[in-house]
Amino acid sequence: xxxxxxxxxxxxxxxxxxxxxxxxxxxxxxxxxxxxxxxxxxxxxxxxxxxxxxxxxxxxxxxxxxxxxxxxxxxxxxxxxxxxxxxxxxxxxxxxxxxxxxxxxxxxxxxxxxxxxxxxxxxxxxxxxxxxxxxxxxxxxxx
Amino acid sequence: xxxxxxxxxxxxxxxxxxxxxxxxxxxxxxxxxxxxxxxxxxxxxxxxxxxxxxxxxxxxxxxxxxxxxxxxxxxxxxxxxxxxxxxxxxxxxxxxxxxxxxxxxxxxxxxxxxxxxxxxxxxxxxxxxxxxxxxxxxxxxxxxxxxxxxxxxxxxxxxxxxxxxxxxxxxxxxxxxxxxxxxxxxxxxxxxxxxxxxxxxxxxxxxxxxxxxxxxxxxxxxxxxxxxxxxxxxxxxxxxxxxxxxxxxxxxxxxxxxxxxxxxxxxxxxxxxxxxxxxxxxxx
Numbered sequence: 001x002x003x004x005x006x007x008x009x010x011x012x013x014x015x016x017x018x019x020x021x022x023x024x025x026x027x028x029x030x031x032x033x034x035x036x037x038x039x040x041x042x043x044x045x046x047x048x049x050x051x052x053x054x055x056x057x058x059x060x061x062x063x064x065x066x067x068x069x070x071x072x073x074x075x076x077x078x079x080x081x082x083x084x085x086x087x088x089x090x091x092x093x094x095x096x097x098x099x100x101x102x103x104x105x106x107x108x109x110x111x112x113x114x115x116x117x118x119x120x121x122x123x124x125x126x127x128x129x130x131x132x133x134x135x136x137x138x139x140x141x142x143x
Numbered sequence: 144x145x146x147x148x149x150x151x152x153x154x155x156x157x158x159x160x161x162x163x164x165x166x167x168x169x170x171x172x173x174x175x176x177x178x179x180x181x182x183x184x185x186x187x188x189x190x191x192x193x194x195x196x197x198x199x200x201x202x203x204x205x206x207x208x209x210x211x212x213x214x215x216x217x218x219x220x221x222x223x224x225x226x227x228x229x230x231x232x233x234x235x236x237x238x239x240x241x242x243x244x245x246x247x248x249x250x251x252x253x254x255x256x257x258x259x260x261x262x263x264x265x266x267x268x269x270x271x272x273x274x275x276x277x278x279x280x281x282x283x284x285x286x287x288x289x290x291x292x293x294x295x296x297x298x299x300x301x302x303x304x305x306x307x308x309x310x311x312x313x314x315x316x317x318x319x320x321x322x323x324x325x326x327x328x329x330x331x332x333x334x335x336x337x338x339x340x341x342x343x344x345x346x347x348x349x350x351x352x353x354x355x356x357x358x359x360x361x362x363x364x365x366x367x368x369x370x371x372x373x374x375x376x377x378x379x380x381x382x383x384x385x386x387x388x389x390x391x392x393x394x395x396x397x398x399x400x401x402x403x404x405x406x407x408x409x410x411x412x413x414x415x416x417x418x419x420x421x422x423x424x425x426x427x
Binding site: 109 | 146161178181191192199215217218321326327364368369371372374
């Protein structure tokens, strides 16, 4: 249970993923945030984002027999990864969405927004990263 | 909670997101799902999407996963412990009223009777089971050249409680994902109302394919999402009462519902008579 408010400067972001390492984002893949959060193309889909959560338990639920990884916003930023916070995501996902969260189906925007809130989700954006594999490995460590 | 896992599938009536029982039940594989957040199969249909999008996603999904096995997402392998058909396990599941109806679904003569049983039960878990399985039931009827009215009663029952705010009890939640209990409860209530609305949209979509006046209503999930930009349950309920339900009632009044229900009854009686005649005709 989250007892204190998550602070970017103090608290890590967690991600549930395989034991061997976190999934590798593709900086040139479709950058729609709603498409990413709703996982519309299923496994193997290309995405420039990695989803993370403020909550260990939420990440652990996604690990499904894998492990929970963690990083800090400061660490990610130092490697050129952009942080899109939960608050920013929630503000982008209203109606048909804004910016990279713009989407033709408003209901799907709303469902994605609900997931962001339920999972306390933050995105790490790799669109400006030259070496996504090396960077993803560098910024995450096992929690 | 992976969105392509068994917990988010039409054919699992026992779970949806944070709601439901510790195990799921697959009405296609007829198995208890011990790890519903971690497993999937090629028959998967997503609960959180409208029917057309769910169909699109399902087509992608079915190319990746086998339809004849429940497999673990993390390693694409079937693990014995992930599901069960053990009599003791089934007996335990059936000791719960919702679990009993869900595990009987499709085994007894009429699936609609199972859905009617769920409708008559109190509680959000019975409702999640009814609407989840109803989506699969009507879609199956439609894919076998059925009429949209195969979901007529299910539509009516769902419409009648569309604006009610579901009461989420502590025992209805299977997780809070490390977040605040009260907020998870509100978001879960929201997801149940959206599940109802998604089913109503399914029926509108089927009615549209068959040129019924009900099919002329613009998507209600879309209207709701454009109108409401916060997860405020009372505002949603008020919008459903003042905006959504009048649109539905205008296209399908209680009088028209009764007429269509009578037509359905007559059709069914006709089919049963035909069957009786065939069964009693001596073979030459």
